[in-house]
Amino acid sequence: MADDAVRLFDAVLERGALPCGLGARDTLRLEVCYPLHGNDIGPDTDAISAGLGWVCSLDKEFEGVDVLRRVKDEGPDERLVAFVMEDKAIPRQGMAIEGGGEVTSGTHSPTLDVGIGMGYVPAAQAKPGTELTIDVRGRPRRARVVKKPIYKRED
Amino acid sequence: VAAAESYPEDLKYHSEHDWARVEGEEATLGITWFAADALGELVHFEAPEVGSNVTKDQSYGEVESVKAVSDVIAPLSGEVLAVNEQVVGAPETVNDDPYGNGWLIRVRLSDPGELDALLDAGAYKQVLADQ
Numbered sequence: 001m002a003d004d005a006v007r008l009f010d011a012v013l014e015r016g017a018l019p020c021g022l023g024a025r026d027t028l029r030l031e032v033c034y035p036l037h038g039n040d041i042g043p044d045t046d047a048i049s050a051g052l053g054w055v056c057s058l059d060k061e062f063e064g065v066d067v068l069r070r071v072k073d074e075g076p077d078e079r080l081v082a083f084v085m086e087d088k089a090i091p092r093q094g095m096a097i098e099g100g101g102e103v104t105s106g107t108h109s110p111t112l113d114v115g116i117g118m119g120y121v122p123a124a125q126a127k128p129g130t131e132l133t134i135d136v137r138g139r140p141r142r143a144r145v146v147k148k149p150i151y152k153r154e155d
Numbered sequence: 156v157a158a159a160e161s162y163p164e165d166l167k168y169h170s171e172h173d174w175a176r177v178e179g180e181e182a183t184l185g186i187t188w189f190a191a192d193a194l195g196e197l198v199h200f201e202a203p204e205v206g207s208n209v210t211k212d213q214s215y216g217e218v219e220s221v222k223a224v225s226d227v228i229a230p231l232s233g234e235v236l237a238v239n240e241q242v243v244g245a246p247e248t249v250n251d252d253p254y255g256n257g258w259l260i261r262v263r264l265s266d267p268g269e270l271d272a273l274l275d276a277g278a279y280k281q282v283l284a285d286q
Contacts, residue, residue, distance in 0.1 A: 023222045088243075090199050090219050108198040108221050115199075137217070137224075139201075 027107050030116060033082045033148040039093055040080055040104040040118055049076035049120070051148070079126035080104070082148045085115035089141035091134050097121055098133035098140070109151065116150050117143070157196075157250045160188050166254065167270060168279035169230035171212075174254065177270060182231055185258045186218065186249065189283055195220040197246035200259065202238040209233060209262060211269050216259065218249070231269050233262030 013019070026036070035041045041050050046064075048056075048071040058069050078101065085091060091106030097119055106117030121132065130145040166174045172190035176183040191197065201217040209215035214226035215235075239258050242248050249257035274282065 027221060088199065089201075090224075092224070108219070110221070113198075 026105075027110055030105050030107055030118065031109050031111055031149065031151040033118060033150055035080065035118070036105060045080075045120075046071055046076070048072050049078055050080045076123055078120040079123050080118055081121055081126050081145045082118050082150050083116070083132055083143040083145050084112070084150060085117075085134075085141060085143045086131075087141040087143075088115075089134070089136045089139070090115040091117035091119075091136065091141075091143065095137075096135040098135070099125060101125070101132075103134060111151050115143075121145070157192070158188060158252055160192070161254070162187065162276045162280055163254055164276045166276065167230065167273035168276065168282075169212075169228060169273060170279070170282050171228035171230075173228050173230045175230045175273065176254075176258075177231075177264075177267075180264050180267065181236065181261060182233065182264055183258045183261050184230060185253060186227060187279070188253050190218075190225070191250050191253050191257070194218060194223055194225060195250075197249050200242050200246045200249070202243055203235050203260065205235050205238055207235050208265070209235060209260070211266075211272075218246070227259065229262075230273055231262065231264055232266050233264045235260050236263055237261040 035050055046068060047053060048068055053072060056068055058065060058072060090108045091103045093103055093105055095103040097103060099122060101119055101121035103117050103119040109116045126145065128145050128147045132143045132145060133140045134143055166176055168174050172187045174185050174187055197218050197220055199219040203209060203215045209229040209232060211229055211232045213229055215229045216227040218225050218227055238260050242257060242259060251257065
């Protein structure tokens with residue numbers, strides 16, 4: 001049975017299929033700015049700061065709604081932004097953003113052939129067009145906040 | 156198209172998967188087919204500055220694929236004479252031609268005696284076989 005699986009996979013490849021796994025999927029979801037749980041959102045983040053207020057009905061009652069209402073009323077301290085590298089470098093999860101903030105997802109975009117990522121920055125730095133400096137293993141590298149999604153296919 | 160596996164006989168190798176083509180007091184350095192294949196298609200080469208010095212067994216740059224970053228280890232010490240701008244602009248050149256157009260830097264050797272510590276193609280292939 002297991003042998004059949006290998007033979008089947010090889011046969012599909014021979015007919016021109018390309019192997020495509022999690023790495024490929026991760027570049028695609030980041031190009032369109034889908035947040036990944038564990039990277040961009042999680043127990044320490046909230047939906048408003050992450051830009052996911054549109055999926056929350058704050059007029060309903062549910063666990064945590066008070067916090068979300070407060071963040072929405074007061075405005076989030078940090079926002080999850082998308083950015084594109086201006087310098088040649090590939091941002092990676094965990095890299096510090098100058099001025100406070102951190103890269104939560106980063107990769108090389110195969111479609112745009114440039115480093116892209118998402119991360120939390122102080123709300124004042126969240127506007128598209130804002131220049132960011134990312135610490136790429138000790139080297140300061142410039143990036144620019146862009147409107148989400150980073151990439152949208154033209155039909 | 157990625158190159159087929161090969162380890163040319165005329166090169167010297169470092170066990171961290173780097174090669175050196177020595178010509179007099181100068182050498183051209185790069186990464187082996189094995190290293191390029193393990194990383195996958197390269198999308199970035201963080202190159203050293205021309206005029207800086209590289210030290211044998213220490214990192215002089217980084218190569219990155221979409222999934223991974225790897226230090227590039229200098230097989231020999233010397234001053235950087237040139238950086239392969241073709242690879243900076245099109246890093247996948249390393250996958251296509253690791254020992255030719257995919258060279259990384261050219262150095263003037265500071266200690267040609269270090270050559271004795273490098274491996275020939277047969278010894279490097281043994282390193283790969285033992286992994």
